Amino acid sequence: xxxxxxxxxxxxxxxxxxxxxxxxxxxxxxxxxxxxxxxxxxxxxxxxxxxxxxxxxxxxxxxxxxxxxxxxxxxxxxxxxxxxxxxxxxxxxxxxxxxxxxxxxxxxxxxxxxxxxxxxxxxxxxxxxxxxxxxxxxxxxxxxxxxxxxxxxxxxxxxxxxxxxxxxxxxxxxxxxxxxxxxxxxxxxxxxxxxxxxxxxxxxxxxxxxxxxxxxxxxxxxxxxxxxxxxxxxxxxxxxxxxxxxxxxxxxxxxxxxxxxxxxxxxxxxxxxxxxxxxxxxxxxxxxxxxxxxxxxxxxxxxxxxxxxxxxxxxxxxxxxxxxxxxxxxxxxxxxxxxxxxxxxxxxxxxxxxxxxxxxxxxxxxxxxxxxxxxxxxxxxxxxxxxxxxxxxxxxxxxxxxxxxx
Numbered sequence: 144x145x146x147x148x149x150x151x152x153x154x155x156x157x158x159x160x161x162x163x164x165x166x167x168x169x170x171x172x173x174x175x176x177x178x179x180x181x182x183x184x185x186x187x188x189x190x191x192x193x194x195x196x197x198x199x200x201x202x203x204x205x206x207x208x209x210x211x212x213x214x215x216x217x218x219x220x221x222x223x224x225x226x227x228x229x230x231x232x233x234x235x236x237x238x239x240x241x242x243x244x245x246x247x248x249x250x251x252x253x254x255x256x257x258x259x260x261x262x263x264x265x266x267x268x269x270x271x272x273x274x275x276x277x278x279x280x281x282x283x284x285x286x287x288x289x290x291x292x293x294x295x296x297x298x299x300x301x302x303x304x305x306x307x308x309x310x311x312x313x314x315x316x317x318x319x320x321x322x323x324x325x326x327x328x329x330x331x332x333x334x335x336x337x338x339x340x341x342x343x344x345x346x347x348x349x350x351x352x353x354x355x356x357x358x359x360x361x362x363x364x365x366x367x368x369x370x371x372x373x374x375x376x377x378x379x380x381x382x383x384x385x386x387x388x389x390x391x392x393x394x395x396x397x398x399x400x401x402x403x404x405x406x407x408x409x410x411x412x413x414x415x416x417x418x419x420x421x422x423x424x425x426x427x428x429x430x431x432x433x434x435x436x437x438x439x440x441x442x443x444x445x446x447x448x449x450x451x452x453x454x455x456x457x458x459x460x461x462x463x464x465x466x467x468x469x470x471x472x473x474x475x476x477x478x479x480x481x482x483x484x485x486x487x488x489x490x491x492x493x494x495x496x497x498x499x500x501x502x503x504x505x506x507x508x509x510x511x512x513x514x515x516x517x518x519x520x521x522x523x524x525x526x527x528x529x530x531x532x533x534x535x536x537x538x539x540x541x542x543x544x545x546x547x548x549x
Contacts, residue, residue: 144539145178146170147239149264150247153187157404158458160190161439162246162333166278169335169531170243177539182235184249184260186228190438213254214287221259229263236267241274241538246308246332248281248457248478250316252290253368262293269299274541276304276534279329281478282312283370286319294319302547304537306530309481324547329530330523331482333461339444354397355507356433356446357384358454359415360475361407365455369475375496376475378455384415385422387500392429394504401433401445403456409435451511453503457482464488467520469510471503486523487516 148170152163163181170179236242244264249257268275277297286294306329307313316326362380366373378384391398400415402408412432419430436442446452446462451469454460457479463470464486472479474494483492491510493503 144176144240145180145238146241146243146535146538147235148179148181148243148245149184149261150181150245150249151184152181153183153185153190153192155191155405156456156458157190157436157439157442158333158456158462159247160404161336161442161458161462162331164439165332165335166243166246166531169332169528170535172532172535177535180235180239182232184257184264186224210254210287214289217254217256218259221256225259225263229267232264232267233270236264236271236273239273241276241541242268243276243278243534243538245276245278245280245306247279248283250277250280250294250312251283252286255287255290255293258286258290258293262296265294265296265300268301269296272301274303274538274546275300276306276538277302277326278304278306278534279308279332279530280306280312281309282307282315282319282326284315284318291319300546301541303541304534305547306534309478309485311477311481328485329534330485330527331458331461332527332531333458334465334524334527335531336439336443336462336465338466339440339447341444352395352397353450353507353511354399354448355391356399356401356449356452356454357388358401358403358452358456358459359384359408359412360402360455361405361411364405364407365475370477377473377493377496377498378453379475381415381418383497383500385418387503388415388419388430389423390500390504391507392423392425397428398430399433399445399449400431402435403442403459404436406435451507453507455479464515464520465524467515467517469514471506471510487519 148166150163151159153160167179167181171177249261251257305324305326307316307326308331313326313328365376365379369376373379388398400412402412416430416432433445436445443462446468447466449468452463453471455473455475460470460472460482472483472492474480480492483489
């Protein structure tokens with residue numbers, strides 16, 4: 144049996160690649176009975192095949208435009224690209240036995256970017272009448288009318304499985320499709336990542352010195368894609384990082400700045416380090432910027448080498464949880480809060496727009512000292528595996544499951 148998966152595997156944000164690889168591995172189940180192929184919704188063929196430095200420029204220009212103009216521009220540019228991809232996707236769907244859309248934050252209306260892509264996939268799936276699973280997706284609250292109609296093309300498909308990754312996404316799905324079917328909540332597939340055997344061990348905290356990883360995100364990305372207003376996002380400028388780093392260094396900790404792989408995030412990390420260096424002397428090896436990860440395993444190895452991390456990025460937090468690396472999440476999008484709620488780590492999620500560096504420093508130490516509870520972690524990972532198994536069963540035995548009516 145061949146299963147075709149659509150997501151954004153080759154995004155520069157390697158959290159997407161990490162979860163895509165987890166989906167592939169979990170679907171195949173190591174038995175050789177199922178062949179899995181992943182199609183990147185942006186048409187990318189490999190890691191590192193993005194738009195390079197142009198992406199931040201484009202996002203910056205779009206951010207300044209009114210919503211209606213943004214949608215028209217995105218639609219005009221994307222439709223030319225999708226016209227080329229449609230034929231390839233038609234052939235792929237025709238040769239597959241089933242199709243999955245997920246995981247990731249795919250059901251969001253980012254100026255029609257995902258709606259246009261998902262709508263094109265749904266057309267192909269409907270035309271070839273393949274069983275479809277919408278799996279472990281994020282869902283945003285606000286869709287424009289064109290976005291709703293593009294996503295609603297799933298009403299013409301043979302939908303056999305529908306799941307989202309948290310309660311916020313479930314509520315949003317119900318708002319968009321109150322007539323049903325209801326979406327089940329499953330664990331994010333990124334929880335199924337495997338630790339890297341080659342990662343270096345973190346510095347021993349036995350003498351009180353921690354290796355603190357600060358996973359940084361360009362503020363433009365937070366403002367562009369976040370569900371919170373810019374003024375309500377913690378660590379959305381250089382100054383808070385600089386103040387926290389100064390406090391951590393004065394306390395004898397080692398700080399590592401890293402990112403999930405996006406070039407604009409790496410550039411922001413370099414700017415933070417330069418800013419700190421202008422304000423104080425930095426001891427050798429006390430403040431470093433990790434090399435930009437190019438593959439999901441690079442990101443895993445970076446996170447694995449930390450004693451504790453602080454991050455906006457959802458899959459930096461999910462990867463840390465999977466690896467049992469203590470972590471603190473920063474509020475900017477409800478998907479991050481949804482994950483922390485789902486694993487009982489609300490105390491380590493920062494909602495305040497301007498938390499003090501002293502509070503963050505104490506919280507980092509508390510998280511590292513408490514660690515991640517073993518039994519709950521074991522049950523969470525087991526639930527993630529069960530979610531994939533359930534979805535796979537719905538696809539491989541689709542004749543036993545009636546199509547869900549949307």
